Amino acid sequence: MKTTTIETAASGRSPLGALIRFLMEGPHGNMIHSTVPPGMVGRACHFRSIDEYWYVLSGEGEVWRSAPDGHQGVTRLVPGVCVDIPLGTTFQYRCTGNLPLVFTCTALPPWPGDDEAVIVDGPWEPRVDPEPRAHSD
Structure with missing residues (x-):
């Protein structure tokens, strides 16, 4: 059994630009706490092998998602909203x-490393301050 708090969780940077904390890791998935500063627009990408599930805790933002079948849309991110990023979906987020x-953000199976994210062009110009990269969004 594991217990983690935000204060004790290791921190890093996702390949898309968000500030992250590594909350939980297990054989079937992992969970991070992601913070997107005001004005930040993450890099667009799609994943090679994972699905993600996001649950918004605070703040406001948007996520653009484009499924492999061509269905796409922008979802408003506010507290209480939960979204999925199915395998093969291209996406981009912003605060x-x-x-x-x-x-x-929960990844299934566990995040394999920064090569998981394939950076692509999205609908918004990325705005990410330069800092070292670390893990998943």
Whole structure:
């Protein structure tokens, strides 16, 4: 059994730009706490082998998702909203409010490394401050 808190969780940077904390790791998946500062627009990507599930805790933002079948749309990210990023879906997110956009992100199976994210062009120009990269969004 494991217990983690935000204060004790290791921190890093996702390949898309968000500030992250590594909350939980297991054989079938892992969970991070993601913070997107005001004005930040993450890099667009699709994943090679995982699905992700996000749950918004605070702040405001948007996620653009484009499925392999061509279905696409923008979803408003506000507290209480949960979205999926199915394998093969291209996506991009941004913080649209004056406070950071904060959400948990669960990856299934566990995040294999930064090569998982294939960076592509998205609908918005990325705005990410330069810092070292670390893990999943």
